[in-house]
Amino acid sequence: MAGPSAVSTYIVVGAGVFGASTALELVKAGHKVTVLERSQDGFHSPDAASNDLNKIVRADYSDPHYRDLAKETISIWRRSPLLSRFYHETGVLFRSGHNSTEGDAYLDVGVARANEAGSTLLEQPHPGKKLKPSAYHIKSGEEALRCFPPAVRPRLGECISKIGSRAADGQQGYFNARGGWAEADHATRAVLQEAIRLGAQVVSHAQVDEVLFDQGDKTRVVGVKTADGRSFFAGGPDGHVILCAGAWTRGLLKRIAPEQFDAWAPMAPTAQCVITVQLDEEQRRAFKDLPVVFNIETGFYCFEPDEHGLVKAAFHCEGYQRPLPDPSIPSTYPTFTTQQDGPVDESLVSTRAAPRVPADTPQRLLQELGLVYPELAKLKIDSDRICFYSESEDENWIIDYLPRAKGLILAGGDSGHAFKFLPILGQLVCARLGHSQVPSLTPHQDRVFSFAYHTELARQNERVTSSSASASSSSAQATLRGRL
Known part of the structure; x- marks a missing residue:
């Protein structure tokens, strides 16, 4: 761990998915890198989104640019000596919840994008293996059951067997075996640990509260100062500070540059809801190798149990304004009831998000889990937590120099779908820096990642008026929230 007043070519603020990936890519290229993280051990904080059991990894985006990028990234997940052990290709099953025109359209786009000519050339299998079947519409309940291991099929809920039915209580769905999930906490830690092995310095207990400017050029950022008074400098002509603060970015920008806050912060934090239930050993074995199941009508999704028998279930939605991310050094992640009341800084919250997490959220999550796996709804909730997103206006990330601040780059606006790109996020940041060892940003990326x-x-x-904004949000749900 580095000490105070350190000088590096690159200062990376934050050790989550963007920060860890960026640090690794920079140090691999031979640069001197210091990572500043407010946690106690220097790895991502306990309340960060990266500190999670698992995240969905899939490539069938409605946006072909992200689709292609995801297919390239999943190939890395499969083949990387560092990351492949954290990737589980169990498949992803999307179901519509009920028969609807909107649901059919979402499913049709997912299958079509996954199978478009040209994009499939981007996919590489696990070493020594063939690629699994690509995405396909599920035509019957029997076909839906075959997406699950044989041992668990008798234990599935009726909602699965009704996929493919046009009856009143039926629904539609599709399955893509070329996806699954990754161990978020373990993978992000492994990336930063590899950066440390290659020479990156990591500083813990480092809550950044100030940017430092060149005395001769008040527009050039040369370093940062932490809340406890330590200064860290980005030295040399290539020196940069790279802010990778996740959902804390908006609050951080307001602290370090209040006069430029409006121009610097086109993203906002939202609180998303997660629960876990604890399976016994028999259940853990029986429910192993399940696909991720996602209900596009409600945003509910769930995973197979981890090695300890924990099953995670969550809602993917526009999120909630409370609780806000706390900039103080954390001791644990927030729960649904944490900081739900009291005043909130209106300049920090998402206007699309609901005010607070509904009190019945844990039970709604458990009920949804029971629709897929009935016996699991009888279990007690082991834990609940808030997963913080940093929402951009349209779910494109922001990877760019901050306006009127030379040497200061922001990488964020994850919008709930950045983790799956952990293997290549650092390359995108280095591309914005103009480094020649990585592919340049495409013209499309250069535009949509810009401030x-x-x-x-x-x-x-x-x-946009509030009434038309509400209508737009509802009609665009299938695509706007499609980047999970």
């Missing part, structure tokens, strides 16, 4: 794009989009959205 100019996001600030203009934010201004456009501000001009």
Whole structure:
């Protein structure tokens, strides 16, 4: 661990998915890197989204740019000596919840995008193996059951056997075997640990509260200062500070540059809801190798049990304004009831998010889990937690220099779908830096990852009336929230 007043070519603020990936890519290229993290051990904080059992890994995006990027990334998950052990290709099953035109459209786009000519050339299998079947529509309940291991099929809920039915209580679905999930906490730690092995310095208990400017050029950022008074400098002509603070980014920008806050912060934190239930050993073995199951009608999704028998279930939605991410050094992750009341800084919250987590959220999650696996709904909730997203205006990330601040780059706006790109996020940041050892940003990426794009989009959205904004949010649900 580095000491105070350190000098590195690159200062990376935050050790989550963007920060760890960026640190590794930079140190692999031979640069001197210091990572500042507010946690006690220097790895991602306990309340960070990266500190999670698992995240969905899939490539069938409605946006072909992310689709192609995800297919390349999943190939790395399969083949990387560092990361392959954390990736579980159990497949992803999407179901519509009930028969609807909107649900059919979402499913059709997912299958079509997954199978488009050209994109399939981006996919590489696990070493020594063939690629699994690509995405396909599920035509019957029997076909839906075959997406699950034989031993668990008698223990599935009726909602699975009704996929493919056009009856009143039926629904539609599709399955993509070329996806699954990854161990979020373990994979992110492994990436940062590899960066440390290659020479990166990591500083714990480092809550950044100030950016430091060059005395001769007040527009050039040369370092940062932490709440306890330590200073860290980005030295040399290539020196940069890279902010990778996740859901804490908006609050951090307001602290370090209040006069430029409006121009610097076109993203906002939202609180998302997660529960876990504890299976016994017999259940853990029986429910092993399950696909991820996602209900596009409600945003509910769930995973197979981890090695300890914990099953995670969550809602993917527009999220909640409370609780806000706490910038103080954390001791644990927040629960549904943490900081739900009291005043909230309106300049930090997402206007699309609901005010607070409904009190019945844990039971609704458990009920949804029971629709898929009835016996699991009888279990007690082992834990509940808030997973923080940093929402951009349209779920494109922000990877760009901050306006009127030379040497300061922001990498964030994860919008709930950045983790699956852990193997390549650092490459995108290095591409923005202009490094030659990584592929350049495509013209599309250069545009949609830019501050100019996001600030203009934010201004456009501000001009939309509340009534039309509500209608737009509802009609666009299948695509806007499609990047899980």
